[in-house]
Amino acid sequence: MPLLQHLCQLLYDSHIGTMIRESDYAFSVIESVHVLAVTLLVGTIAILDLRMLGLVLRSISITRIARSVFPLTWSGFVVMFLSGFLLFWAEAAKNYTNPAFRIKLILLALVGLNPLIFHTTVYRRVHEWEVLAISPWRARIAAIASLTLWSGVIIAGRAIAYF
Template sequence: MSLLSIAEWLQNTSISTGIRESTWVFPIIETVHLLALAFSVGIIMFVDLRLIGAAMRDQPVTEVFNRLQPMALKGFVVNVVSGMLLFWSEPLKCYHSAYFLIKMVLLLFLGLNAVSFQYVTYPSVATWDKAVAPPFGARFAGWLSLLFWLGVVVMGRAIAYATK
């Protein structure tokens, strides 16, 4: 079974048609997607800015993490669930959209960046917790995250306007 035939099957399910053809459901889900973006990307950006030494420089990194990460994770879950519903409503459009593909690849890279930061860089945080500018590995992870999230948001917007 090819990806295309899965997308075609998904497109013909009643939930997909229901979301797509309703006047209100798609815009409501999209609004939830955008509000969740504020809670996920918006908050993660503050953590990234602390990592690159550009914000909350007088706050220990662990303090910034412990306070902001739980909220960002909740926003991220809502973002992914609402994103999957949007995808469900238009799988064929997404299948043909290079922007959608780039967005998914960027999300994958963001996951890899977060995991490598968590297991390689963060374990030594006690030695640089209060540093105004954290070590190179932490700043690099922060810059990558900022750049990739920007890409995800731009690609998300672009899906609506072009299909290639």
């Protein structure tokens, strides 16, 4: 048995994994918290992405919006990560072979690379374009990639239950 599959089986068979999975309420409560955290995270990211596309809040600078939403974005991320890990823990052995889960992980890696690339390139010169109604093409590409990848993460996450 491959090491990763063995680790997934250990998580699945653990007391915590079994407790979450077999509880009348634990899994559904954790899943609800996860969905709300994803909503907070993606919602705040979408505000910034839609602003960079020039579709909303055109009169407000990019950096002002970013400063306003980033604390909420990070809060959503932390809760999403922790609740997602607990959901994975409860179903690790099943998720190991689930194609929707694997696609979600790939999309999460890509959605993590997108802001890393954006903030180390285009955003470094934000002071030059932050008040423009429509951002430069590279910022718009990053915004479109972000919205597309997050949509994919949500769709793949939802599909996990059906595979």
